[in-house]
Amino acid sequence: MTDLRLTSEDQATLNGERGAAAGMAMAVLVRFCAALGAGGLLDIARTHIDGCLYHGQAGLDFVDRLVALGGKVQVPTTLNVGSVDLIHPELMRVKREDESPMRRLMSAHLALGCAPTFTCAPYQTRFRPRFGEQIAWGESNAIIFANSVIGARTNRYGDFIDLCCALTGRAPAWGLHLDANRRGQILYEIVGLSASLAASDSLYVAVGLVIGEKSGDHLPVINGLPPPRDEDQLKALGAAAASAGSVAMFHAVGITPEAATVGEAFGGRTPDQTIAISEADLAQALARLSKVPDGSPISAVSLGTPHFSLDEWRRLIPLLRRYRPQRNIPIYVNTGRDTLSELDRTGELAELHDFGVRPVADTCTYVTAILKEIEGVVMTNSGKWAYYAPGNIGVTVAFGELEDCVRSAAAGRVTRGS
Template identity: 70%
Template sequence: MMLELSADDQSMLQGEHGPAAAAAMKILVAFSNAVGAPKLLDISGAHIDGCLYHGKAGLDFVERLVEGNGRVLVPTTLNVGSFDLIHPGMVKMPAAQEAPARRLMKAHLELGCQATFTCAPYQTRFRPGFGEQIAWGESNAIVFANSVIGARTNRYGDFIDLCCAMTGRAPSWGLHLSENRRGQILFELTGAFEPSDALFVGVGLIIGRASGDRIPVISGLPQPRDEDQLKALGAAAATTGAVALFHAVSITPEANTIDEAFHGMAPDETIRITRADIDHALAKLSSVPDGAPLAAVSLGTPHFSHEEWMRLLPLLRELAPSRGIPIYVNTGRATLTRLQDEGALAGMEAFGLIPVADTCTYVTAIIERLDGVVMTNSGKWAHYAPGNIGVSVAFADIRDCIRSAAVGHVLRSVS
């Protein structure tokens, strides 16, 4: 099948909009042909996952676009980088690595991208609406946009997301199309479940491992307290699997009923999830028992929302952790600015609070001590941190994380 290009696409491909735009369109055309897309479609926004410095090739790619006078054509947010530009003193990075890491972040700004540096662009003013066609990188952002908002994007990796942003186009393929958003595998929660944060993480872990490349539908999930619980579910599912879209019956916008979620068809498979399944999935996130000495707490992967901060700050005052155990909270700079403007963080450093912006503690050397246990409320952080930074992890809800910081060792409530 030949890819159908519009007159504007052809003009861009032929270099009439400059060499950078031509390069981006050439790559996008090759990608679209590879996936069998018949044409390109307009997008209203993009989110770029290439700000994290992995080596010279990534920087060279973006620098080439900058040299070719490249500019993004749609509002384009940036994912986390390898450096906290707001708190540079916290980052332990050799100068030889710091310079290109900073340069990569700056080069994206020179292309016209927004200085968001967050893995949760849906928490910013650039949040898309239902049905909007977008091109997003970053697994948790993709699954949130598709599932919770009902916007439309595929899982775009490094470079392709930027090519979409620079052309304002994406391949008409995959989850951009209604017929490809049908649920395929059903997960039924059996029994009574309280809508705890841990429940949503546990369900995400299970559906991620079991879905493969199929779109999961979840029935029996209790109504979430807020979208942060759905954020945690999606992040866990995208971490343990390739989930880019899930439907939660009577919760997410394309699944008012099971019939709607499956587009009137029968599921390929049905899997039941019990309380024991949830407990087993969550237990695998921790590598240490209760009582293990605590080195730090890390919250906010994906980045903490303003609502999560509003739940955390009273806990700090109530439980008053003051044993010198740092409580790192990864958050977007827009959220951090809002908190500072509100005066919400005044005096919080006395409880060990250390805000982290622009990056995340599982990808950047920020945590001071890695010889003890780090507690987290994040399924994603717990999954990746042992391999990324060599740390022992204990998973728990936010209250137990702060209680543990107050006593100096891992302390978890009996569920």
């Protein structure tokens, strides 16, 4: 076991000289470092807390204890989704007595000084980190996006540890915080892509699924990925990889900031393994995600997992105007409250109700009771939603492109392709 080296400031925090809550948080970090074998702690610039989603009394007790001890976060701290849409409470299908602890957990984090972002995509807010910045983020898609697309540095921090980092402004000097651990280990060579798949959002979801399933705890490098249209395609890739496996970072050669070349991505080393990804491999990954055939009736559409960005909304709105889906097939769109406010400010939100669009903020439809009683298929363009929703909320999922989802809502049945 590595001996842990604490600075004098760390020791003072541990001794309770900076408050009882910070002392409690530092004690947890010290034990965590011992378990990891981390030799010390490092300063962080910001945190993102994954613990707002209510899973039971223990989580609420932990946060309440920190509040009672006078705890305050020491760095800018954003909050992941909670279990309640505070902006649209009418969407919730939860008994009042069950909803109470969910709201209390969200409020307790605010009492610690966290920003009320309630989004799984903090990189879409004003709290977006910079390249090379040391951060401590929870939420798997946020972690992989920060490391891969932005080039900030974080490990996969889970509930409680991320909050302890926030209350101390420190994180273990270990894992992806360190240069040596950000080098690639497995090379994925994409071969033989058709032009139609190369231009689709599904490609990025499928690549994410493949590298998530095959990489284990090794860092993947992707060569041959077509340049993305925007960050949202990389967001979808990362979210799928982090859902299908434990990937916390990927390099895409010529695309992500630490992988201008294959050599740079591997830090000059030889890959431990090289795996070819064919179009057939990608098709099989998508088929495992959704076995629903075309023509199947659908009951709803769910978009925005991770949360819809402004760019995604502005791709969706023209499709709604073109296909004009009706209200009998609701289209739930999970999005951040800041994004929703901007759509409201510009007037783009006003017409959406006529197309059956139901914006969801502060939470996500695959983790909380929002969808109406569903007897049938829910369609989505999200690899993450399709991966988790069957187990989480017991629905049957059809996967398709964004345009497919809107066309299907208009038709009332799964409609994919031209």
